[in-house]
Amino acid sequence: MSLKINCLIAQSGGPTTAINSSLAGVIHQALQSTNVDKIYGSLNGIQGVLKDDLIDLTETFHIDSNNLSTLINTPSMFLGSCRYKLSDPLVDDSDYRTIFQLFSNYNIKYFFYIGGNDSMDTVNKLSSFALKHNIDVRVIGIPKTIDNDLTCIDHTPGFGSAAKYIASSILEISHDAYIYDTKSVSIVEIMGRNAGWLTAASALARTGYSDAPHLIYLPEHPFSTASFVNDVREQLQKRNHVIIAVSEGIKDPAGKYISANSTGTDQFGHVMLSGTGKYLENLIKNTINCKVRSIELNVLQRCASHISSRTDLDEAYELGKKAFNLADQGETAKMATLTRTSNIPYTVTYGSTNVSNVANVEKCVPREWITVSGNDVTKELVDYIYPLIQGEVPLTYHNGIPAYLSVDHLFR
């Protein structure tokens, strides 16, 4: 009988272009470990564990294989996702019993969950349950979210690539807007319910010749439509083309979302938004007589792997490796983290934190990194994001489009 153990990986929450790089990092380390026999993937996050819907990754990936390097560059989530919240085990422990029974059936001793703060809630609950019931399964969280809203980590994998996409796209949108000699306003709506990190990244579009975006509005600062219209009027005095970056999650001074048509709430009670940019477009149309366009970057900001940040994918990979090492060293209830040790030159170290510190906590942009007027960000914030978008990822193209790894196992 083999003394080797098996490990299981799952992904949860919203997509990023870096989350598969973390998956690749775990697989890489597990393949090299003499302790590990099989590497399993759970389809659709913890739901795949509950439904016994696992796939064997051991045969698919080999060290230095094309599949592993293609996985790093493939957007979104190779193992699929879910938004499933485990109940309090004191109220209902049926999910927990199902999960740990499956772990036992498959001899799974290490479980890795790659996700954001909701997913860290799952890591926290499962590891606490295992510790309480003396179950020998190590549960480790691996951070990811384009929103960069996790605590206990300098920044999150996925954020740098989204930031690079946003900054590059805003520069391109500016070139597009600058061509006419008539006045125009372009409003770019960027993801972020409560944290404005992604919208702040738009400031990195500024070059020696283009200072767009000229106005930046984050959800951390109360949004006044009257001040907004004044800001735009002022900018139109100075230039023909005003480019504006605005977070989908901007709120009025009473804390209500500006979005014209909020469409409900998700399972975690988050308001689902759409239409902030469109609302502001109509506002400018009705108050200022000039051409206005709103552009919603939409899901491409989290899935455009054709313009990922090298720094981001490399760090995501290292966090995957670190997570495996933590489990292998006997740790549980931890999330792999990174700490910035220097900004110029940019260096980081990898470590861990108790996952209970991270679960369900949201890290917003500090007020002092937003200008007093509330319509721009400070140099400190730009300096913070700057290293995270550096470096490009050479992609292979097939038939003129990026060659990504097949995800047909998600269609069964």
Added chain:
Amino acid sequence: MSLKINCLIAQSGGPTTAINSSLAGVIHQALQSTNVDKIYGSLNGIQGVLKDDLIDLTETFHIDSNNLSTLINTPSMFLGSCRYKLSDPLVDDSDYRTIFQLFSNYNIKYFFYIGGNDSMDTVNKLSSFALKHNIDVRVIGIPKTIDNDLTCIDHTPGFGSAAKYIASSILEISHDAYIYDTKSVSIVEIMGRNAGWLTAASALARTGYSDAPHLIYLPEHPFSTASFVNDVREQLQKRNHVIIAVSEGIKDPAGKYISANSTGTDQFGHVMLSGTGKYLENLIKNTINCKVRSIELNVLQRCASHISSRTDLDEAYELGKKAFNLADQGETAKMATLTRTSNIPYTVTYGSTNVSNVANVEKCVPREWITVSGNDVTKELVDYIYPLIQGEVPLTYHNGIPAYLSVDHLFR
């Protein structure tokens, strides 16, 4: 006194990522010509000629200079644009007298206008006026438009890069959509008022593992909302995630735009659209109980130079060179064209056509290249687009974002 002549270049209409490559082609050829002294650029199209708003390009660009190669990769329009329609000279010839007086003042003998079918109307009128009044100025059109709706040419520069962006983005959007195990519909709205070429390019997103988009609707086929809802229902029987590509310009059987909120007409009488995708999103929400999202690719499909087609930029460059050669050989009232001489291997030859054949004419997708059901395109159409998106353009990045050529002369 020098016997050398000067030449002038201007750009007009909507942006593409290839129009600066044509500009670079003209400059390249003019720099090599022993006939040419100065190369001028007119800012904001023909309006710059009317306002005597020219810049001297001779000093900015040199053969094999970094500026010339950066210009090729820079999105949108280095010289700015306009949407200005010359009046019939029999009704009012004041613009014509202003323009040819400026040409005389600057010793401009060759005038190149890079644009779409509206711009070719300008080329046609100016060259006819010059011929009629025995003015020795040669006027040559250079085609560009992401819409691919010009006649007398196999396809237009700008289309291939937009098609590559659209196909790549649809693949990435599909990866993003595939991750949940619940039913969802994603509607991607693509540019094209009357011609569906760009929307058809979405079919090139299909890979060995992903057959998205599952439904494609072009403006050339009458759009029925009832059939659309049935199509979506049928697709949802077969798969969890339905990805739909739809042209902004789809029209009902009576010829009226489906777009919920058309916002007026532009100077050429074109209806300005927004919201087709949003309208269909609401339609599906109200008829089928599943998650729906609409994504408008918006201006990025015409300005995302970070994912241009090598084939497209090369052809745009060659058309610029061809246009110069036409003028240099004594031609006028022509548009430079390209003809596909073979599909496998893909080859083209460069030639010319009388610009009067092209002005104000729109080339739509032939009915036989749309499936009978009207919700997909045929293999012939895919085979036609396929070569145009091939090849990538290595970009230089600076500070993590693409390094484009400064357009600060547009802000004066």
